[in-house]
Amino acid sequence: MIDFQQIIEYLCERVxxxxxxxxxxxxxLKTPAASPGYVNANEQMRQSKWYRELAGEQWDDGSWxxxxxxDSKATVKQRFATTxxxxxxxxxxxxxxxxxxxxxxxxxxxxYVRGEETWRDNIEKHKDGGKSHLRAPxxxxxxxxxxxxxxxxxxxxxxxEFLYAxxxxxxxxxxxxxx
Numbered sequence: 001m002i003d004f005q006q007i008i009e010y011l012c013e014r015v016x017x018x019x020x021x022x023x024x025x026x027x028x029l030k031t032p033a034a035s036p037g038y039v040n041a042n043e044q045m046r047q048s049k050w051y052r053e054l055a056g057e058q059w060d061d062g063s064w065x066x067x068x069x070x071d072s073k074a075t076v077k078q079r080f081a082t083t084x085x086x087x088x089x090x091x092x093x094x095x096x097x098x099x100x101x102x103x104x105x106x107x108x109x110x111x112y113v114r115g116e117e118t119w120r121d122n123i124e125k126h127k128d129g130g131k132s133h134l135r136a137p138x139x140x141x142x143x144x145x146x147x148x149x150x151x152x153x154x155x156x157x158x159x160x161e162f163l164y165a166x167x168x169x170x171x172x173x174x175x176x177x178x179x
Contacts (some may be wrong), residue, residue: 007170018044019051023094045093053079053091055101062108066120 008028013169015021022045025031031038057064064072065087067080080086083105095102111117 019046019093021045026094050089051093051101053092054086057172058101058104061117062104062106063120067112 011024011028015024018041022041025038025041031041033039057080060067063083064080065082066084070081080089087102087105090099090102090105097106099102108117
């Protein structure tokens with residue numbers, strides 16, 4: 001029977017891509033953020049194609065265009081149709097709210113809530129002036145890091161998806177690398 005430690009050792013030996021290596025350091029091995037291994041993995045992840053694409057497409061104000069609805073009349077096509085899509089990518093990269101790209105977007109969302117910025121989206125018929133556009137993605141993406149706004153159902157769903165992804169990857173590993 002293979003135990004969890006053997007699986008971790010196996011993955012540590014064979015994971016070379018910077019994004020999975022960073023996620024393994026952060027999420028599986030729970031390496032402290034100040035440790036050299038974590039810092040190195042984080043720097044390598046920031047040099048990856050996926051992070052550079054996310055940071056490169058971010059607008060000066062901190063968004064990636066419209067927040068919630070796609071702009072079908074946009075003259076410049078972007079990789080991320082909405083800011084929500086970009087935040088999903090940030091979560092897939094396991095970025096925290098302290099990452100400069102995410103922090104810039106959170107600052108924009110705070111300005112939206114305070115009324116200092118106007119929406120690019122067409123405001124739907126919300127009695128709150130469009131602030132509900134912010135609540136659901138924020139709760140689902142970065143609220144785990146702030147206990148005041150955490151939605152507890154996400155943890156269960158995320159755990160199930162993580163286990164599903166692990167099982168899928170182990171099945172693929174056996175197909176690609178028979179024991």
